[in-house]
Amino acid sequence: MLLIAFSSKAQSPNTNADKPKLVVGIVVDQMRYDYLNKFWDKYEEGGFKRIIQNGFNFKNNHYNYAPTYTGPGHTSVWTGTSPMNHGIIGNDWFDKFTGEMVYCAQDDNVASVGTTTNAGKMSPNRMQTTTLTDQNRLHTQFRGKTIGVSIKDRGAILPAGHTANAAYWYSGGNDGKFISSTYYMEELPKWVQKFNKSGKADSYLKEWNTLYDIETYTESGVDENTFEGGFRGKETATFPYDIKKLSKENGNYSIIPQTPFGDDITLDFALAAIEAEELGQDEDTDILALSFSSTDKVGHNFGVNSKEVEDTYLRLDKNLSDLLTYLDKNVGEGEYTIFLTADHAGGHVGGYLNSVKIPTGNLDYGKLKKEFTDFANQQFGEGLIKNVSNDQIFLDYEFMANEDLNPADVETKIEHFLIQQPGVYKVYTRTELQSNNFSNGIGYLIQNGFNQKRSGDIMIVEHPGSGYGRGSTHGSVFNYDTHTPLLFFGARVPHGETFERSEIVDIAPTMAALLGIEYPNGTSGKPLAIMLDKASE
Numbered sequence: 107m108l109l110i111a112f113s114s115k116a117q118s119p120n121t122n123a124d125k126p127k128l129v130v131g132i133v134v135d136q137m138r139y140d141y142l143n144k145f146w147d148k149y150e151e152g153g154f155k156r157i158i159q160n161g162f163n164f165k166n167n168h169y170n171y172a173p174t175y176t177g178p179g180h181t182s183v184w185t186g187t188s189p190m191n192h193g194i195i196g197n198d199w200f201d202k203f204t205g206e207m208v209y210c211a212q213d214d215n216v217a218s219v220g221t222t223t224n225a226g227k228m229s230p231n232r233m234q235t236t237t238l239t240d241q242n243r244l245h246t247q248f249r250g251k252t253i254g255v256s257i258k259d260r261g262a263i264l265p266a267g268h269t270a271n272a273a274y275w276y277s278g279g280n281d282g283k284f285i286s287s288t289y290y291m292e293e294l295p296k297w298v299q300k301f302n303k304s305g306k307a308d309s310y311l312k313e314w315n316t317l318y319d320i321e322t323y324t325e326s327g328v329d330e331n332t333f334e335g336g337f338r339g340k341e342t343a344t345f346p347y348d349i350k351k352l353s354k355e356n357g358n359y360s361i362i363p364q365t366p367f368g369d370d371i372t373l374d375f376a377l378a379a380i381e382a383e384e385l386g387q388d389e390d391t392d393i394l395a396l397s398f399s400s401t402d403k404v405g406h407n408f409g410v411n412s413k414e415v416e417d418t419y420l421r422l423d424k425n426l427s428d429l430l431t432y433l434d435k436n437v438g439e440g441e442y443t444i445f446l447t448a449d450h451a452g453g454h455v456g457g458y459l460n461s462v463k464i465p466t467g468n469l470d471y472g473k474l475k476k477e478f479t480d481f482a483n484q485q486f487g488e489g490l491i492k493n494v495s496n497d498q499i500f501l502d503y504e505f506m507a508n509e510d511l512n513p514a515d516v517e518t519k520i521e522h523f524l525i526q527q528p529g530v531y532k533v534y535t536r537t538e539l540q541s542n543n544f545s546n547g548i549g550y551l552i553q554n555g556f557n558q559k560r561s562g563d564i565m566i567v568e569h570p571g572s573g574y575g576r577g578s579t580h581g582s583v584f585n586y587d588t589h590t591p592l593l594f595f596g597a598r599v600p601h602g603e604t605f606e607r608s609e610i611v612d613i614a615p616t617m618a619a620l621l622g623i624e625y626p627n628g629t630s631g632k633p634l635a636i637m638l639d640k641a642s643e
């Protein structure tokens with residue numbers, strides 16, 4: 107008689123018994139890794155500290171491609187791959203097949219739900235691969251729900267995937283409410299209508315002052331300086347801000363996302379969604395794709411070294427603490443899993459770096475564009491260059507065919523011209539990217555961001571440290587834009603930390619492994635064994 111013995115330890119690691127009932131995937135827009143360390147002493151016990159002290163901290167987590175923008179970032183987190191495969195090559199890009207600029211979540215075939223504006227004509231139709239959320243829907247025979255929530259449409263829609271029950275985002279202007287699109291529904295559910303009528307948005311048109319005494323914000327630069335944007339209607343970018351008064355000159359309800367109150371209302375809405383949609387209440391794992399956007403808007407406006415950014419993160423820390431407390435009570439401690447990352451990081455203000463003797467490229471894009479266009483016209487004739495966007499030059503293939511020009515020769519000539527220009531650090535061409543396989547360095551990041559079908563033909567890399575005179579930006583291949591937090595916490599997550607490099611495309615396969623489900627179909631990342639192996643010990 108043949109006896110097959112199964113060791114009790116060798117059972118499937120992914121039985122339903124200990125599966126999380128709810129996954130909350132959190133993307134913090136423009137969060138740099140160093141904010142965890144920089145503001146650590148001021149964080150409270152229940153937020154970032156609780157996640158790190160109990161969960162797993164990947165301290166050397168990076169974007170593996172450029173451009174490091176919001177649309178590609180959110181998509182890469184949830185698809186486990188880079189623009190090379192998922193096709194979201196920018197927030198906006200030149201569609202060479204229609205000859206028009208397109209937006210990453212734009213969909214002209216759907217209509218707005220909950221607003222009379224066009225802010226709801228959105229869907230994930232341009233995303234070419236599946237998400238973790240899609241795979242969970244397929245795995246659970248569509249019993250496990252997906253809800254996406256963010257201030258930004260792209261922050262809600264792309265993470266929620268093709269098969270989401272719903273995605274909701276914020277419409278500012280005269281709306282001040284969360285909306286959706288006919289891609290998901292014909293009208294807003296009752297609970298959303300109720301939320302929108304509750305006066306929440308109005309309650310955030312209030313004074314923004316620092317959470318703690320501003321004198322204690324010693325981790326940031328001085329409040330008044332020449333490197334910050336600020337609001338129309340207020341001369342200096344200094345605390346306090348009368349948001350109600352300033353709203354009139356700053357787009358009415360659109361001002362809320364420009365303050366930490368945008369994160370507050372996002373959390374309010376997310377908790378309302380968990381309750382009304384009964385997320386995490388049965389054995390089929392549900393997923394809430396949650397993205398906090400105000401962190402990005404405050405960063406762009408005031409710069410990464412500002413007291414405004416510090417205050418925004420101290421308040422976000424409270425939001426996280428409130429979220430965990432809510433989940434403990436309503437889903438149960440140990441019954442949910444959280445991951446937290448960012449869609450890109452952000453650099454210091456270029457002008458600030460220069461003021462402390464640190465060199466930056468300060469590339470003048472307008473000037474450069476005119477110069478290489480003149481060069482191309484003179485060398486090859488007018489009409490060769492079709493579009494310039496996202497640091498990419500799109501060439502006209504029909505023009506080259508008619509003029510009997512070899513594309514590789516054209517690319518090389520322009521490449522040589524470009525590399526001689528000030529502010530230009532590196533240049534890559536389509537021919538190089540299609541005939542080489544870069545395994546590291548900047549070429550690797552450019553190649554991962556290069557989609558054969560959608561991308562341009564010549565890619566320009568600016569000098570390290572490039573940026574504007576006021577406020578922070580992002581998009582580059584450099585550490586300040588690629589180094590983001592990656593934290594896991596809750597069910598099936600052991601405590602630990604590592605400096606071993608992880609990449610943003612590893613998140614989706616790691617979560618899929620944790621849930622015991624199929625990886626998204628374009629996955630190029632890997633499950634993070636250092637954490638998962640520890641969990642199954």
Ligand SMILES: [Zn+2]
Nearest residue numbers: 135136176449
């Ligand atoms: Zn972003």
